Every structure is written in structure tokens, then in C-alpha cells.
Amino acid sequence: ARKSRPATEQGVKKKHENNICGLMNVPIDVFENRCLKCLQLDHNMVKTLPKEVSNLANLEILSIEGNALKCLPPEIGLLSRLQAMNVSHNHIEGLPEEIACMKNIKQLFASHNNLTQLPYGMGDLSNLQILSLSGNSITALPDSVARLKNLHVLNLGHNQFCVPPKAIFKLSHLVKLCLCGNQIKSLPKDLASLKNLRELSLSNNCLTFLPVQIYSLANLEELNLDNNNLTGISDKVEQLQRLKVLSVANNLLEDLTEKVCKCLFIDHLILSGNQMRSLPTRLHKLKKLKELCVDRNKLEILPEQLAHLQNLSVMSWAENGLLCVPIELKNCGKITKLDLSGNKLSEVPEALSSMADLLWLLLDKNEIKDVPESIIYLKKLKHLSLSRNKLDVFSVHLCALQDLVFLDLSMNNLHDVPREVSNMQSLSELLLHSNRFTSFPLELCSVKKLQKVDLSENQIQTIPARICHLQLLQELDLSNNHFKTFPNQICSVKSLEFLKICQENGIKVRTIPANVRAAALYYGRSSSK
Numbered sequence: 255a256r257k258s259r260p261a262t263e264q265g266v267k268k269k270h271e272n273n274i275c276g277l278m279n280v281p282i283d284v285f286e287n288r289c290l291k292c293l294q295l296d297h298n299m300v301k302t303l304p305k306e307v308s309n310l311a312n313l314e315i316l317s318i319e320g321n322a323l324k325c326l327p328p329e330i331g332l333l334s335r336l337q338a339m340n341v342s343h344n345h346i347e348g349l350p351e352e353i354a355c356m357k358n359i360k361q362l363f364a365s366h367n368n369l370t371q372l373p374y375g376m377g378d379l380s381n382l383q384i385l386s387l388s389g390n391s392i393t394a395l396p397d398s399v400a401r402l403k404n405l406h407v408l409n410l411g412h413n414q415f416c417v418p419p420k421a422i423f424k425l426s427h428l429v430k431l432c433l434c435g436n437q438i439k440s441l442p443k444d445l446a447s448l449k450n451l452r453e454l455s456l457s458n459n460c461l462t463f464l465p466v467q468i469y470s471l472a473n474l475e476e477l478n479l480d481n482n483n484l485t486g487i488s489d490k491v492e493q494l495q496r497l498k499v500l501s502v503a504n505n506l507l508e509d510l511t512e513k514v515c516k517c518l519f520i521d522h523l524i525l526s527g528n529q530m531r532s533l534p535t536r537l538h539k540l541k542k543l544k545e546l547c548v549d550r551n552k553l554e555i556l557p558e559q560l561a562h563l564q565n566l567s568v569m570s571w572a573e574n575g576l577l578c579v580p581i582e583l584k585n586c587g588k589i590t591k592l593d594l595s596g597n598k599l600s601e602v603p604e605a606l607s608s609m610a611d612l613l614w615l616l617l618d619k620n621e622i623k624d625v626p627e628s629i630i631y632l633k634k635l636k637h638l639s640l641s642r643n644k645l646d647v648f649s650v651h652l653c654a655l656q657d658l659v660f661l662d663l664s665m666n667n668l669h670d671v672p673r674e675v676s677n678m679q680s681l682s683e684l685l686l687h688s689n690r691f692t693s694f695p696l697e698l699c700s701v702k703k704l705q706k707v708d709l710s711e712n713q714i715q716t717i718p719a720r721i722c723h724l725q726l727l728q729e730l731d732l733s734n735n736h737f738k739t740f741p742n743q744i745c746s747v748k749s750l751e752f753l754k755i756c757q758e759n760g761i762k763v764r765t766i767p768a769n770v771r772a773a774a775l776y777y778g779r780s781s782s783k
Contacts, residue, residue, distance in 0.1 A: 276298065277295070277298040277299065277300055278298070278299045278300065278301070279300065279301075279302070280295065280300055280303065280304060282304065282306060285304070285306035285307060285309045285310060286309065287310070288309060288310065288311055288312060289312055290310050290312065290313055291312055291313060291314045291315065292313070292314065292315040292316075292317075293310065293313060293315070293316050293317070294315075294317045295317065295318045295321065296317055296318065296319045296320050296321075296340075297319065297320040297321070298320075298321050299321060299322055300318065300321040300322060300323065301321070301322045301323065301324070302323070303318065303323060303326060303327055303330070304327065305327045305328075305329040306329075307327065307329060307330060307333070308327075308329035308330070308332035308333065310333065311333075311334075311335065312335055313333050313335060313336055314335055314336060314337045314338070315336075315337065315338045315339075316333070316336060316338070316339045316340070317338075317339070317340040318340065318341050318344070319340045319341065319342045319343050319344075319363070320342075320343040320344070321343075321344050322344065322345060323341065323344040323345065323346055324344075324345050324346060324347060325346060325347065325348065325350075326341065326346065326349065326350055326353075327350070328350045328351075328352040329352070330350065330352065330353065330356075331350065331352025331353055331354065331355035331356060332352075332355065333356060334355070334356070334357065334358065335358055336356050336358060336359050337358055337359060337360050337361065338359070338360060338361040338362075339356075339359060339361070339362050339363070340361075340363040341363065341364050341367070342363045342364060342365040342366050342367070342386070343365070343366045343367075344366075344367050345367060345368055346364065346367040346368060346369060347367070347368045347369065347370070348369065348370075348371070348373075349364065349369070349372060349373055349376075350373065351373045351374075351375050352375075353373060353375060353376065353379075354373065354375025354376065354377075354378040354379065355378075356379065357378070357379070357380065357381065358381055359379055359381065359382060360381050360382060360383045360384065361382075361383060361384040362379070362382060362384070362385050362386070363384075363386045364386065364387055364390070365386045365387060365388040365389050365390070365409065366388070366389035366390070367389070367390055368390065368391065369387065369390040369391065369392055370390070370391050370392060370393065371392060371393075371394070371396075372387075372392070372395060372396055372399070373396070374396045374398050375398070376396060376398060376399060376402075377396065377397075377398025377399055377400070377401040377402060378398070378401070379402060380401070380402070380403065380404065381404055382402050382404060382405055383404055383405060383406045383407065384405075384406065384407040385402070385405060385407070385408050385409070386407070386409040387409060387410055387413070388409045388410065388411040388412050388413070388432065388435075389411070389412045389413075390412075390413050391413060391414050392410070392413040392414065392415070393413070393414045393415060393416070394415075394419060395410075395419040395421050395422070396421070397420075397421055398421075399419070399421040399422065399425075400420075400421040400422075400424035400425065402425060403425070403426070403427060404427060405425050405427065405428060406427055406428065406429045406430065407428075407429060407430040408422060408425065408428060408430070408431050408432070409430075409432040410422075410431075410432060410433055410436070411432040411433065411434040411435050411436075411455065412434065412435035412436070412458075413435075413436055414436065414437065415433065415436040415437065415438060416436070416437050416438065416439070417438060417439075417440070417442070418433055418438060418441065418442065418445075420442075420444070422448075423442070423444035423445065423447045423448065424447070425448070426447065426448070426449065426450065427450055428448050428450060428451055429450055429451065429452050429453070430451075430452060430453040430454075431448065431451060431453070431454050431455070432453075432455040433454075433455065433456055433459070434455045434456060434457040434458050434459070434478065435457070435458040435459075436458075436459055437459065437460055438456070438459040438460060438461065439459070439460045439461065439462070440461070440462075440463075440465075441456075441461070441464065441465050441467075441468065442465070443465060443467050444467075445465065445467045445468055445471070446467035446470045446471070448471060449471070449472070449473065450473055451471050451473060451474055452473055452474060452475045452476065452496075453474075453475060453476040454468075454471070454474060454476070454477050454478070455476075455478040456477075456478065456479055456482070457478045457479060457480035457481050457482070457501070458480065458481040458482075459481075459482055460482065460483065461479070461482040461483065461484055462482070462483045462484065462485070463484065463485075464479075464484065464487070464488065466488065466490055469488060469490035469491060469493045469494060470493065471494070472493065472494070472495070472496065473496055474494050474496060474497055475496050475497060475498045475499065475519075476497075476498060476499040477494070477497065477499065477500055477501070478499070478501045479501065479502045479505065480501050480502065480503040480504055480505075480524070481503070481504045481505075482504075482505050483505065483506055484502065484505040484506060484507065485505070485506045485507065485508070486507060486508075486509075486511070487502065487507070487510060487511055487514065488511070489511050489513040490513075491511060491513055491514050491517065492513040492514070492516040492517065494517055495516075495517065495518075495519070496519060497517045497519060497520055498519050498520060498521050498522065499520070499521070499522040499524075500514065500517070500520055500522070500523055500524070501522070501523075501524035502524065502525055502528070503524050503525065503526040503527050503528075503547070504526065504527035504528070505527075505528055506528065506529060507525065507528040507529065507530055508528070508529050508530060508531070509530060509531070509532065510525065510530065510533065510534055511534070512534045512535065512536055514534060515534050515536040515537055515539045515540060516539075517540075518539070518540065518541070518542065519542060520540050520542065520543060521542045521543055521544045521545065521565075522543075522544060522545040523540070523543060523545065523546050523547070524545070524547045525547065525548045525551065526547045526548065526549045526550050526551075526570065527549070527550040527551075528550075528551050529551065529552060530548065530551040530552060530553060531551075531552045531553065531554075532553070532555075533548065533553065533557065535557075535559070537557075537559070537560065537563075538557075538559040538560060538561075538562035538563055540563065541562075541563070541564075541565065542565060543563050543565060543566055544565055544566060544567045544568065545566075545567060545568040545569075546560075546563070546566060546568070546569050546570070547568070547569070547570040548570065548571055548574070549570040549571060549572035549573055549574070549593060549596075550572065550573045550574075551574055552574065552575065553571065553574040553575075553576070554574060554575045554576060554577065555576075556571060556576060556578075556579055556580060556583070557580075558580040558582040558583070560583065560586070561580070561582035561583050561584070561585040561586060562585070563586060564585060564586060564587070564588065565588060566586045566588060566589055567588055567589060567590050567591070568589070568590065568591045568592075569586075569589060569591070569592055569593070570591075570592075570593040571593065571594055571597070572593045572594065572595045572596045572597070572616070573595070573596035573597070573619075574596075574597060575597060575598055576594065576597035576598060576599065577597075577598050577599070577600075578599065578603070579594070579599070579603035579605050579606075580605065581604055581605050582605070583603070583605040584604075584605040584606075584607070584608035584609070585608075586609065587608060587609060587610060587611065588611055589609050589611065589612060590611050590612060590613045590614065591612075591613060591614040591615075592606070592609070592612060592614065592615055592616070593614075593616040594615075594616065594617055594620070595616045595617060595618045595619050595620070595639065596618070596619040596620075597619075597620055598620065598621055599617065599620040599621065599622060600620075600621045600622065600623065601622055601623070601624075601626070602617065602622060602625060602626055602628075602629060604626075604628065606628075606629075606632065607626075607628035607629070607631045607632070608631070609632065610631065610632070610633065610634065611634060612632050612634065612635055613634055613635060613636050613637065614635075614636065614637040615632070615635060615637070615638050615639070616637075616639045617638075617639060617640050617643070618639045618640060618641040618642050618643070618662065619641070619642040619643075620642075620643050621643065621644055622640065622643040622644065622645065623643070623644045623645065623646070624645065624646075624647065624649065625640070625645070625649035625651050625652055626651065627651050629649075629651050629652065629654075629655070630651055630654040630655070632655065633655070633656075633657065634657055635655050635657060635658055636657055636658060636659045636660065636680075637658075637659065637660045638652075638655070638658060638660065638661050638662070639660075639661075639662040640661075640662065640663055640666070641662045641663065641664040641665050641666070641685065642664075642665045642666075643665075643666055644666065644667070645663065645666040645667065645668060646666075646667045646668070647668070648663065648668050648670065648671050648672055648675075649672075650672045650674050652678075653672060653674035653675050653676075653677045653678055654674075654677065655678065656677060656678065656679060656680060657680050658678055658680060658681055659680055659681060659682050659683065660681075660682070660683045661678075661681060661683070661684050661685070662685040663684075663685065663686055663689070664685045664686060664687045664688050664689070664708065665687070665688040665689070666688075666689055667689065667690055668686065668689040668690060668691065669689065669690040669691055669692070670691070670695060671695040671697045671698060672697065673697050675695075675697050675698065675700070675701055676697065676700035676701060678701055679701070679702060679703060680703060681701050681703060681704060682703050682704060682705040682706065682726075683704075683705060683706040683707075684698070684701070684704060684706070684707050684708070685708045686707070686708060686709050686712070687708045687709060687710040687711045687712070687731065688710075688711040688712070689711075689712055690712065690713065691709060691712040691713065691714055692712070692713045692714060692715065692736075693714055693715065693716045693717075693718075694709065694714055694716065694717045694718055694721065694732075696718045696720060698724075699718060699720040699721055699723045699724060700723065701724075702723070702724075702725070702726070703726055704724050704726065704727055705726050705727060705728045705729065706727075706728060706729040706730075707724075707727065707729070707730050707731070708729075708731040709730075709731065709732055709735070710731045710732060710733040710734050710735070710754070711733075711734045711735075712734075712735050713735060713736050714732065714735040714736060714737070715735070715736045715737060715738070716741065717732075717741035717743040717744060718743065719743050719746070721743050721744065721746065721747060722743070722746035722747060724747060724749075725747075725748070725749055726749055727747050727749055727750055728749055728750065728751045728752065729750075729751065729752040729753075730744070730747070730750060730752070730753050730754070731754045732753075732754065732755045733754045733755060733756040733757070734756060734757060735757065736757075737755065737757060740755070740766055740767060742767055744770065745767055745770055750770075753770065
């Protein structure tokens with residue numbers, strides 16, 4: 255999920271190019287430019303690529319991503335100098351046999367089409383280095399694919415493979431292999447032949463176990479096994495000495511072997527959505543660890559040894575039934591994102607006050623009753639969520655967070671806002687829905703950068719005239735309050751683009767002023783517009 259598509263698939267631009275948009279047909283004179291080296295036709299409505307494309311004898315890059323093509327002309331095989339072609343996101347049902355003549359092609363992207371098979375001649379593309387076929391309906395590959403000896407990257411994700419194609423295990427130079435989103439139930443022993451493999455994605459399949467051969471891939475750096483039915487990882491994982499990313503989210507793991515702690519280069523460990531009650535006792539030996547995600551398990555205790563992970567930048571311990579956070583965690587001073595939501599915390603952990611680099615803090619769905627003064631030390635904090643807690647007071651200490659951009663205090667018991675909120679001059683999004691406000695807080699009118707405010711599900715009846723001071727306000731949700739007439743003060747907010755003012759229990763705002771400036775207006779009952 256963290257990886258982006260290769261640059262060529264996103265659209266390549268070079269010195270000699272033609273980038274055209276808004277077309278249903280390609281102008282025929284385009285094909286008269288015999289010096290053209292790059293033709294980019296991405297995101298148009300082109301249904302047919304004319305045979306005259308073969309006139310572009312010097313073309314090196316052709317990108318037709320995001321159109322309405324159902325086929326490619328056989329003449330495309332005459333583009334002998336073509337090095338990269340992107341026909342992803344079309345409706346292509348098959349590639350022409352003539353594609354075998356494109357001897358110089360190095361990168362071919364045909365993802366998200368309607369392909370069910372490949373021409374046998376694909377095996378003749380001896381210079382091919384990258385082949386992306388994700389998001390099709392392919393069930394098998396021709397044996398000739400085994401001849402693609404220079405292939406480094408192969409993406410077969412989200413097709414209909416029940417078993418990995420045999421041909422791929424003869425691709426000895428393969429560095430990256432994606433088989434995610436298929437229906438693969440088991441892996442063959444031949445997997446061991448991919449000695450140069452660095453990235454392997456097998457997520458979203460039906461795997462219940464892994465063959466020992468997977469642990470012989472000594473060059474493996476990234477292994478993604480998310481969303482399968484795995485119950486364990488073998489002790490042989492210690493053989494993967496170059497492993498940096500191990501992701502086994504949403505499986506059936508009850509524990510994780512201690513041997514994983516011998517993979518000293520691991521910097522991302524994703525174990526979310528399993529049934530784990532404890533972590534390896536030597537996990538703190540992974541000194542390079544930057545991301546640790548163990549949310550949605552049964553980890554009720556956060557081991558104090560994790561304080562030794564001083565390079566940790568992201569940690570998610572959400573939805574585990576956690577009661578407290580050890581003070582030793584204050585040593586993890588490099589954490590920038592911390593998710594402790596959905597636990598049983600009764601207070602904001604004291605250890606957090608030493609995390610000076612913290613940018614994101616998620617504490618929603620806990621049992622927190624107040625916000626301590628120590629939160630003022632989180633001077634870089636930009637995103638804070640405290641929704642679904644037991645807060646009775648909008649803490650004045652929150653107002654010291656001058657870099658805060660997003661604040662969620664919804665579903666608490668708040669009824670007013672401190673005047674010091676005016677100090678929050680970076681705040682652009684404030685969620686206060688499902689509290690106990692009886693009027694729109696006057697104090698909010700001095701928070702100049704507010705762009706979105708949600709005060710729905712309160713008991714608000716009035717809006718202050720000073721709301722006009724919110725000159726950047728774009729979205730305002732006042733639905734399910736206690737208005738009996740439309741609050742005309744809203745009409746003075748010139749920047750408003752979205753206004754929601756649906757009222758529950760049959761209470762209707764019967765007239766809407768003509769000078770309401772919102773581009774989108776929701777009123778009356780919840781489904782009315």
C-alpha cells in the first residue's frame with residue numbers, strides 16, 4: 255500500500271513529446287510527425303488507436319492510459335523503437351500477436367483492462383524489464399513467458415490465478431513479484447528458484463501456510479502476506495537476513511516466533527488484525543524498527559522493553575483493551591504518529607509528553623476524562639483525535655497547541671469552548687458533533703483559519719452574528735440540532751461551500767433565505783436536499 259506505481263505508468267514526459275487531452279479521436283496529423291519520440295494520450299475518451307500509429311517510426315514512449323480502448327491495432331508491432339508502452343485503465347480484451355515484434359520494449363503496462371490471456375509471442379520480448387498486468391481476469395500465462403530473462407518486475411495482482419504460473423519460476427532475474435488479490439491457496443517449491451527476489455506480495459489470497467522454500471529467498475527485503483489465513487510464521491524466518499518489511503496483517507496469528515527478532519534489518523513490522531496476546535520478548539532487539547502496527551489484536555499490555563526502540567516513528571496499538579502505557583515509552587522520542595484509539599485508557603499517558611516530534615495522536619474511543627497540562631509539550635502536533643471519551647470540559651491546555659490543524663472532540667459531554675481557543679491559529683478542522691452545546695460557541699469566531707466545523711447532534715438553537723468573521727469557513731454541519739427557523743447569520747459567511755442543516759424529530763426549517771452562499775445545501779430531514 256505504501257508503494258506507488260513506476261514512473262512510466264504514471265505518464266512519462268521527455269523532450270520530444272506530444273501531450274493531448276479532451277479527445278475522442280486521435281487527430282490523424284499526429285501520425286505525420288515522424289520525429290515524435292513520446293506520445294501521451296492519457297485520460298481521454300479515445301476508443302480506437304488508428305493503424306497509422308505505425309508511421310511513428312521513432313516513437314520510444316506511448317502512453318494511452320485511462321481511455322476507452324477495446325483493442326490495439328496489429329500495426330502497433332511495427333513500432334520497433336518503442337521502449338515503454340502504457341495502456342492501463344482501458345477495456346482491452348486482448349493484446350495482438352504482433353506485439354512480439356516490439357523487440358526493444360523494456361516496460362509494458364496493461365493493468366486494469368479485460369485481459370483473460372496473453373499472446374504466446376510475449377516470450378519474444380527479450381528486453382522486457384517491467385510487466386504490469388494487475389486488475390485483469392487472467393487465469394494462466396503462456397509458457398513462453400519463461401523466456402523473459404531480463405524481466406525484473408512482474409505485477410500479476412488482482413487477477414484470477416488459483417496457482418502461481420509455473421513460467422514465473424524460471425525468471426531468475428526477477429526482483430519484484432506481485433501476486434496479491436488472487437485465489438492462491440498454496441505456493442510451489444519452485445519458489446526457491448527466485449534467488450534475486452527482493453519484494454514479494456502475496457496479500458489478499460487464501461494461503462493457510464507457507465512452504466519452507468520462501469525462507470530460502472536470501473535477498474528478500476519486503477514480504478507482504480496481509481489478508482490470508484495464516485496461523486503462524488516459521489522459525490526459519492531468521493534466514494531472511496535482509497528483510498526490512500514484514501506485513502502479516504489480518505491473518506490468524508496467535509503469536510509470532512522469537513526468531514523474527516534475528517532479522518535485524520526489519521524497519522516495518524505490520525501485525526494488525528490478528529489474535530495475538532503477546533509479542534516476542536526480544537522485539538526490542540530490532541533497533542532499526544520505524545513502524546510497528548499491532549492494532550486489533552488482544553495485546554492488553556504494552557511491554558516496557560519497547561522503550562528501547564528509539565528509532566520508532568509510527569506505532570499503532572489501537573483496539574487491544576490496553577489499560578495503561580508504561581512511562582518508559584517516553585524514550586521513544588522519534589515517534590511522529592501514535593494510535594492508541596479503541597482501548598481502555600482512563601487518562602492521557604504521561605509518557606506522551608516527551609514525544610516532542612509527535613504529529614498525529616489518536617486517542618479516540620477510550621475512557622479519558624480530562625486532558626493534562628503536559629499536552630502543551632507536544633508543540634509539533636497537527637492531528638489530535640479525542641472523540642468518544644468522557645470529556646466534560648474543552649481543556650484550555652489544548653489551546654496551547656498552536657500548530658494543530660485537526661481536532662476531533664466529538665461524542666463527549668462538552669458544552670462550551672474556552673476563550674483561549676483563539677490561540678489555535680493553525681486549526682482548520684474542528685469536529686464537535688454529539689456533545690451538549692446549546693449555542694454555536696462565540697469563541698470559535700476568533701479561530702481565523704477554520705475551514706470545516708461539525709457541530710451536528712447537539713442542542714444548538716442560535717448562531718452568533720460574529721460567525722461572519724470566519725472568512726475561510728467552507729464546510730459547516732449543523733444538522734440535528736434544535737433550530738426552529740433558519741439561522742440567517744450563516745448568510746454572512748461568504749466562503750461557505752457546504753452547509754448541512756437537517757433537523758431530526760420532524761422539526762423543519764421551512765424557509766431557506768435566497769442569499770445562502772453554500773454551493774451544496776442539505777436541509778429538512780436527513781435525506782432531504
